[in-house]
Amino acid sequence: MSQETLQDFAGVWIGKISEVVKTLTGSGPIKYLINWSRMYALWPVHITTACCSAEFGAMMGPRLDPERFGLQAVAGGLRQCDLLIVEGTVTKKMAKRLKIVYEQMAKPRYVIAMGDCACSGGLFHDSYSIVNDVHQLFPVDVYVPGCPPRPEALLSAIVKLREKIRREEVFA
Amino acid sequence: MTTTPTQAKPPPPPITITKTGEPSTLDVSVGPQHPGSGHFRMLIRVDGDYIKSVDADIGYVHRGCEKIAEYRNYVSNIPHLERPCIIDAIHLNWGYVLPVEELQGVEVPPRGQYISTIAAEMNRIMSHLYWLAINAGVFSGHTTIFMWAFGDRDLFIELAEMLTGARLTYSFIPPGGPRRDLPLGFEDKLTKLLDYFEKRLVEYDRIFFSNPLVIARAKGIGVLKREEAIKLGVAGPVLRGSGVKYDVRKVEPYGAYADLDFEIPTYEEGDSYARFLVRFEEMKQSVRILRQALEKIPKGPIARKAPLVAPEGEATGRVESSRGEYAVMVMGDNSDKPYRVKIMNASFRNLIALPYLIRNVHVADMPIIYGSLDYWPVEADR
Amino acid sequence: MAQVVLSREEGIINQLKSRFPDVIKEVKVDRARRVTITFDKDHIQELAKFMRDEAGFDHVIGIAGIDYPTHKKIEVLYFAASFSKPDIQDIVVILKTELPRDNASIASVVSIWESAHFHERETFEMFGVKFEGHPDLRKLLTLDNWDGPPPMLKDIKFPEMGQR
Amino acid sequence: MSMAFGAMYEGIKHIFKRTFTMKYPYEKILLPKGFRGRHQLYMEKCTGCGICAWICPERCISMVPVTNQKEYPQNPEKRFPQYWYARCCFCHFCTDYCPTGALDYTPDYELAEYDRELLLWSPERLSKPATNIGTYHSVFHGDKGSMGVTYEPVNKQKAQ
Numbered sequence: 069m070s071q072e073t074l075q076d077f078a079g080v081w082i083g084k085i086s087e088v089v090k091t092l093t094g095s096g097p098i099k100y101l102i103n104w105s106r107m108y109a110l111w112p113v114h115i116t117t118a119c120c121s122a123e124f125g126a127m128m129g130p131r132l133d134p135e136r137f138g139l140q141a142v143a144g145g146l147r148q149c150d151l152l153i154v155e156g157t158v159t160k161k162m163a164k165r166l167k168i169v170y171e172q173m174a175k176p177r178y179v180i181a182m183g184d185c186a187c188s189g190g191l192f193h194d195s196y197s198i199v200n201d202v203h204q205l206f207p208v209d210v211y212v213p214g215c216p217p218r219p220e221a222l223l224s225a226i227v228k229l230r231e232k233i234r235r236e237e238v239f240a
Numbered sequence: 241m242t243t244t245p246t247q248a249k250p251p252p253p254p255i256t257i258t259k260t261g262e263p264s265t266l267d268v269s270v271g272p273q274h275p276g277s278g279h280f281r282m283l284i285r286v287d288g289d290y291i292k293s294v295d296a297d298i299g300y301v302h303r304g305c306e307k308i309a310e311y312r313n314y315v316s317n318i319p320h321l322e323r324p325c326i327i328d329a330i331h332l333n334w335g336y337v338l339p340v341e342e343l344q345g346v347e348v349p350p351r352g353q354y355i356s357t358i359a360a361e362m363n364r365i366m367s368h369l370y371w372l373a374i375n376a377g378v379f380s381g382h383t384t385i386f387m388w389a390f391g392d393r394d395l396f397i398e399l400a401e402m403l404t405g406a407r408l409t410y411s412f413i414p415p416g417g418p419r420r421d422l423p424l425g426f427e428d429k430l431t432k433l434l435d436y437f438e439k440r441l442v443e444y445d446r447i448f449f450s451n452p453l454v455i456a457r458a459k460g461i462g463v464l465k466r467e468e469a470i471k472l473g474v475a476g477p478v479l480r481g482s483g484v485k486y487d488v489r490k491v492e493p494y495g496a497y498a499d500l501d502f503e504i505p506t507y508e509e510g511d512s513y514a515r516f517l518v519r520f521e522e523m524k525q526s527v528r529i530l531r532q533a534l535e536k537i538p539k540g541p542i543a544r545k546a547p548l549v550a551p552e553g554e555a556t557g558r559v560e561s562s563r564g565e566y567a568v569m570v571m572g573d574n575s576d577k578p579y580r581v582k583i584m585n586a587s588f589r590n591l592i593a594l595p596y597l598i599r600n601v602h603v604a605d606m607p608i609i610y611g612s613l614d615y616w617p618v619e620a621d622r
Numbered sequence: 623m624a625q626v627v628l629s630r631e632e633g634i635i636n637q638l639k640s641r642f643p644d645v646i647k648e649v650k651v652d653r654a655r656r657v658t659i660t661f662d663k664d665h666i667q668e669l670a671k672f673m674r675d676e677a678g679f680d681h682v683i684g685i686a687g688i689d690y691p692t693h694k695k696i697e698v699l700y701f702a703a704s705f706s707k708p709d710i711q712d713i714v715v716i717l718k719t720e721l722p723r724d725n726a727s728i729a730s731v732v733s734i735w736e737s738a739h740f741h742e743r744e745t746f747e748m749f750g751v752k753f754e755g756h757p758d759l760r761k762l763l764t765l766d767n768w769d770g771p772p773p774m775l776k777d778i779k780f781p782e783m784g785q786r
Numbered sequence: 787m788s789m790a791f792g793a794m795y796e797g798i799k800h801i802f803k804r805t806f807t808m809k810y811p812y813e814k815i816l817l818p819k820g821f822r823g824r825h826q827l828y829m830e831k832c833t834g835c836g837i838c839a840w841i842c843p844e845r846c847i848s849m850v851p852v853t854n855q856k857e858y859p860q861n862p863e864k865r866f867p868q869y870w871y872a873r874c875c876f877c878h879f880c881t882d883y884c885p886t887g888a889l890d891y892t893p894d895y896e897l898a899e900y901d902r903e904l905l906l907w908s909p910e911r912l913s914k915p916a917t918n919i920g921t922y923h924s925v926f927h928g929d930k931g932s933m934g935v936t937y938e939p940v941n942k943q944k945a946q
Contacts, residue, residue, distance in 0.1 A: 115273045118301050119326045119618045122408060125374060126397075129390030133807040146273075161766040162279065162300045165272055184844075187872035187902060191320040191844045194780055195304040197767035203902070212898045213905055215319075215875035216326065218407055223810050225898035232900065299763035306748075307774055316843035319877045342653070384797060391806050395935060398815075398924060405822040405891065411877040419882065423818065436926050436935075447796040450789045470705045473681030473737025484705050491712040492655060556656060556701065556714060558683075567683055567701065567714075584684030584701065592739055621763055 093238055102238050106150075106176065107230045108138035113149040115169050118156030120183040120216040127219035137226060146172040151229075154208075156216070157185035157192055158199045170206050178233070180225055181208045184215045191215065265292060270606075272300050280617040282594075282610075286603060294598045296591055302621040309581040314340055314550060317578070318411050324585070325619040326408045327370045330356070330363040331561035332619075333413050336581070338494060338557030339570040340415045343550040350496070352417030352542040357496040358430075358533050359403060359412055360559075361526045362396055365437075367562035368519045368526075369393040375611035376448070376516060380457055385448045392440055395433055402426060417543025427534050434527050441524060449520050458513040462597040462609035465510055474593050475586040476564020477522065478613060481515035483508040488560035500532050512612035519614070548576045563587055563614055587620035630710060631657050634677060641672060655712050663698075663719040663728050670700075670717075670734040678707035679715055682731075685741035687749035689776045694723045696749055700731070700738070727752035730759075748774040804936045814920035816940050817893040822878045824894045825869060827912040829858065832888035834865035838880035846873035847880060852909050860886075866909035871897055892916035 092098060116124070127134055139151075152170055170177070181202045184190030189200035202208055209232060212225040264287050271281035281297040305324060309317050321336045322329040334356060341348065348356075373389035376382070397407050402423055404410040412418055448454055464474070469482035479486055487504045489497045505521030507514035550572030558567035564586030573579040590613050597609050628651055635649050635657065645668070648660040661669055673679045679702040686699040700717040704710050721728060730753035731738050742753045743762040750772040753759060764773065771778060808815065817823070829852075839847040850868045858864055867880070867889075881889040894916050899905055922937040 113273070116279055118279065118303075119323060122327050122370065125370075126390060126394065129373075129394070130387045130806045131391060131394045131808055132810050136807075136809070157301060157303055159300060159302060159767055161302070162272065164766065165300075169273055184873055184875060187905065188870070190873055191323060191875050192303040192305075192308065193844060193873065195308055196770075196773050196778075196780060197302050197304055197764060208902075210898050210900060211872065211902050211905060213871040213874065214895065214897065215323075215409060216407075217898075218895045220810055220814070221895045221898060224896040227811055228898050228900070297765070299765055299767065302763040302767055304773065307780065311780070312843055313841075315879060316841060319843045319875050319879075384800075391935070395924065398818075401821060402818040405818075405820045405878070406876065409875070409877070411879070414879075420820070423820070432926055443796050446789075446792040448793075451793040452790050453793075470680050471736050473683065473705075473735070475683075479705070485708075486705050486711060553652075554658075554716075555652065556716065558714075565683065569684075569686055569699070569701070571688065580686070580688050582684065582686035582699075584686075588740060588744075589683065589737065592737060 099238050103234050103236060106236075107233050109140070110138060110151045110178070110226070110229070111140045111149045112151040112153050113146060113169060113173065115152070115166065116155050117158050117162050117166065118183075118185060120156035120185075123216040123219050123222065124153060124155050124182070127222050129219075132219050132223055134223060134226065137223075137230065139226060147174055150174050150177045151180070152177065152206075153180045153182050153222075154186040154202050156183045157190070158202055158205070159197050160199055161197070163199045163205055167205055176236075178229055179206055179208045180210045180212060180222075180229060182212050182222060182225075183217060184213055187211045187213055264288070271297075279621075280615070282598075282606075284598070284603075284606070289602050289604075291598050291601055291603060291606060294595050296594055298591065298617060299621055301618045305622040306581055306583060309578055311577065313548060313576040314578065315414050315548070317581070318414060319409065321581070321583070322409060322411065323618075324583070324622050325561070325563070325587075325616050327616070328363055328367045328562045328619075329408060329410050330360045330412060331559050331566055332585075333411065334360060334495075335557060335559040335561065335566040336568050336570070337413050337415050338559065339555035339568055340550060340578075341546070342555040342557060343553055343570060343572045344415060344547055346416050346544055346546045348417045349541045349544060350538050351421075351540045352544075353496045354533055354537040355403075355418045355422060355542060356413050357500070358422075358530060358537075359400070359410070359418070360495065361529045361533070362400055362403075362430075364562045365523055365526050366393050366396045366400070368523050369396070371519060371562075371611075371614045372444070372448070375614055379607040379611035380454060382448065382451075382454065385444070388440070388444070388447075392437065395436075399426070399430055399433060402429070414546070416546035417541075419543075421542050422537075430530065430534060434530060438524075438527060441520075441527075444520070449516065454516075455513060457605075458511070458516055458608055458612065460509075460511050460513075461601065461605045462512045462612060463510050464593055464597055466508075468596055469510065469593075472592050472596065473589055474564070475589050476560075476562070476614075477515050477518040478590050478593060479564065480504065480506045481518045481612075482510035488558050488565050492558065494557075494559060496533060496536075497529075499536060500529050502529050502532075512608050515612040515614075549574065550576075550578070561586060563616060563619065564590070583622055585619050585622075587616050588622075590615060591620055628654060630713065631655070634710075634713070634715065635659070637677060638669075638672070642669060645669060656714055656716065658716045658718055660718045660720075663721060666717075666719065666731060667729050667734065670731045673702055673715065673717075674734055677715075678710060679704045680706050680735075681737040682735050682741060683714070683737075685738060685745050687745045687751060687774065689723070689749060689774065691723070691776045696721045696723055696726045696751060698728060698745065698751060702735070721751060725752075726750060727754055729754050730756040732756055748772055750775070806935060808922065808937045813922045813937060814918065815922050815924070815937070816920035820891055821893045822876050823892045823916075823918070824871065824876075824897060824907070825878075825881065825912055826890040826892045826916065827866065827909055828888045828890065829856075829866060829909060829913050830860075831886045832858075832861055832866055833886055834861045834863055835885065836865075836867075837883050837885060838867050838889060841879045841883045843877065843879070844873050844875060846870045846875075850909065854910070867912075868909055869907045869912060870905060871907060872902055872905040892918075893920070894918045 279300040377385035
């Protein structure tokens, strides 16, 4: 057998095996297990874009204690984080940095747009230094309105996001 | 996600072994994404472990409040003018409303003044607790005080919610007087909370302010001398920590502060620890003010009807916010929208002290100094 | 209400008037504790030096620009106050001057009031007023946000920003 | 040295205190009357004057015609406010300025959605009653030393 046919042969089989693995893991208990582990290990990036960070701090505080949901205490390393909570207004100056942060995050990554300013510009919409919609920069999974949202409202958004992750396909 | 078309990347700069500039220094950019406070960047130049100079790069949250204020009417301006410092919303709201009332010639009835004072002092405690949790606790690695202060802040927030209907952004004082009267049972609850909080302050003192670890980290770090403080025009606890007795509540009483008895805590040292203690003492004074205000509050109407239009002219009002003096100049032009609103806040004024404080200090001392300023980037950027 | 005594405010005004008879154009006491002084823009540094050294106003709390497109002028307001003299701590003196709208420039007061540093930078980027002699006149807030003309000028309109 | 022991004592003392955490999705705090959550619209009172839309600081309210079978005698054009909650700042100036009392406060704050379009609340959706009712209460234990604060069910409070 020549080398090329061997490579073809191997390539076909590797493709077939990966298909099988995908169908196995993409359904049933393995999918459930993978999604369950993703659900319980949401690590938020700590990039505070504006004033909603006060309520983010209140959510991280003792009253609601999001570690019950596996929302780990804020980690500094971007490569380990998979949840980006856009806390408020994104100015044009911050948008560049925010995009760099988003691109460094581990996949699969999720985004919560917190507050009116992140959803639509809010009180400052159409101002000269504002990015009105965060979804122009990257896809947003959950929108939380409120100016700022109550910490409970943010936590309810995280519960919603977990629900979304639970139903998600593993290989999207 | 929108994919950008693949463009030819510019060639990378040639690798040079020898560094340009001064041989022993290194420029480090701190922020805008870092574990402490975001939306703010410091460009520091370090020589070994020592910081030689610092350049503040602000504007990450510049939203054009002053421009937007020219497009909205006097009442609708309140929500966005209090957003710059939402943990201190009553003071920002009040500071804007005072000059508007002066222009319109509206006088707030005494009960309204007292209610605003109560709300403002509660807000001062909340803001100082936020500082204690984040800027003092997290920056010095003291997680316990973060938990305690945030827990107790939530109790004050609960009462603020009862009074105003919102957690942080109250929009509580439109021109003419506060929107709501004290709700039923508010006085009892506040008295109970103040009793509880006074006991907590003793515990705070033991675990944080008298803690030798905190003293070792904060004492003698980031000294701002009295003459420097006066020359730089800093405001609030930063000024009072350097020994200047200046508080707008005393020098130009507004609200009900003329009737109330309180002291202005000052410390002569001018270091980070003195600024910590000023805020700690201010919380005690706020408790004292709240008790007196609950006792002395008169009966009567809370608000008067204010016109929607303001006449031509300028007025400057100032209040003592948690971070220091907050002054607003409002200029009317016989319409329902202001011609110009100028905000002069404490965070922006304290920014100039940063190069004076962070000078020939260790890199490890930088978070404590930055935290002791209680700098709120959104307020400075507006 | 008690009669408001304006002796301190008038004292400051008299001091200024006797010292700078030609520079001071208009003097107004809006209310107790607020003094507005309109002056000629060429003498800002002498006036600031006098205010700091002799009158005791040792810092500025802010510098505001106001744009008047119909009158073709930009007004610059300096809000000066005092920390060191307890008897005038509550007075805010507003020094007001007019600049031509195109090519607005005025001498910097950073060498006199160091607290004006960031305020002058802000007024420079928001109104385009050049402060001559400022040690570090760069953009401050709108570095990447906005690359048009100075945003606070009235002829730059954002009609979507406001209400109906 | 004594100060160090004081700090340690405080820390250790708090191990024996009651927990402060509220188990949020299962326990909700009872919000005070007048909490500024989402709006409640009483369609039988609204005259469609549009003052709410005028005072709104960020133009989140638009007056839209409603196409249902009901007749509203006070509002013959059937124009009612529609809120876009992606922009509303919950200042409730609209409620305060409403001349007929057709708008009201509700304690609903869990408005998060997967899709931004769903944040547009039509008049019919706004006229539904509030769903979020908290059942827990913060109780001070200040008299027994500084035992802190706990959350207790409201009914238990009333029974005591």
